[in-house]
Amino acid sequence: xxNSENCPAAKILVVxxxxxxxxxxxxxxxxxxxxxxxAVNGEEALAKIKQEEIDLVITDIRMPKLSGVDLLxxxxxxxxxLPVMIITAxxxxxxxxxxxxxxxxxxxxxPFRIGKIEEQIRSILKTKxxxxxxxxxxxxxxxVADDDEVLRQMLVDTLLSIGHQAVGVENxxxxxxxxxxxxxxxxITDIRMPKLxxxxxxxKARECKPKLPVILITGFAQNYTAQSxxxxxxxxxxxxPFRIEKIEEMVKKLxxxxxxxxx
Numbered sequence: 001x002x003n004s005e006n007c008p009a010a011k012i013l014v015v016x017x018x019x020x021x022x023x024x025x026x027x028x029x030x031x032x033x034x035x036x037x038x039a040v041n042g043e044e045a046l047a048k049i050k051q052e053e054i055d056l057v058i059t060d061i062r063m064p065k066l067s068g069v070d071l072l073x074x075x076x077x078x079x080x081x082l083p084v085m086i087i088t089a090x091x092x093x094x095x096x097x098x099x100x101x102x103x104x105x106x107x108x109x110x111p112f113r114i115g116k117i118e119e120q121i122r123s124i125l126k127t128k129x130x131x132x133x134x135x136x137x138x139x140x141x142x143x144v145a146d147d148d149e150v151l152r153q154m155l156v157d158t159l160l161s162i163g164h165q166a167v168g169v170e171n172x173x174x175x176x177x178x179x180x181x182x183x184x185x186x187x188i189t190d191i192r193m194p195k196l197x198x199x200x201x202x203x204k205a206r207e208c209k210p211k212l213p214v215i216l217i218t219g220f221a222q223n224y225t226a227q228s229x230x231x232x233x234x235x236x237x238x239x240x241p242f243r244i245e246k247i248e249e250m251v252k253k254l255x256x257x258x259x260x261x262x263x
Contacts, residue, residue: 011035015059031248042066145175145189172196
């Protein structure tokens with residue numbers, strides 16, 4: 001067992017007064033294997049840093065009571081070895097150069113892709129890997145089929161950010177063509193899609209790729225229940241909206257089961 005496996009997971013403090021962004025980041029980082037905690041402003045963040053062992057701070061710039069820039073300065077004055085990443089809206093005048101000159105260890109402008117923030121986190125924390133554990137990336141090939149472009153891209157980004165290969169398609173016909181021409185370790189499909197719906201895709205997938213795990217997702221739980229999904233042969237079932245760690249937890253479980261069967 002390596003030293004990193006004996007070390008605790010890195011703990012990241014997310015500071016943002018926007019509840020949606022703060023919880024989304026915390027959920028995403030938790031799904032990646034990090035420990036997380038949150039603060040709604042700079043003052044609360046400083047209190048957290050005094051109370052808990054924090055390995056990295058990710059902070060927005062525009063916040064009440066204490067801005068992200070002021071928080072950065074206070075942290076570097078009191079805990080100079082604590083890395084700080086600045087995030088800001090794309091139209092804000094604060095630049096990457098200004099952030100780095102102020103002592104920031106990383107900078108991202110919103111909106112950013114999940115893979116980008118994970119890349120920076122790994123780069124920032126690599127000097128501390130003798131003391132903390134940075135979750136290793138896995139590499140499995142996963143197909144995502146959903147006609148909702150936003151959700152499809154979110155799922156693809158999330159899977160890419162945790163080290164998987166992810167391919168997105170917008171309907172069941174494209175999904176079926178993909179699994180017939182390429183090898184995938186798992187498929188995630190919406191139920192309601194044009195041309196070929198998720199249930200029809202599942203049935204056809206069972207015929208040509210019987211060992212391929214398939215997760216069904218739906219926004220219409222009253223019409224498509226967990227029991228009916230299981231009856232149809234689905235390996236997993238989730239109702240929209242679901243939290244990021246739920247899909248990650250299910251993906252890990254199904255991939256582990258597939259590996260144990262094929263071992």
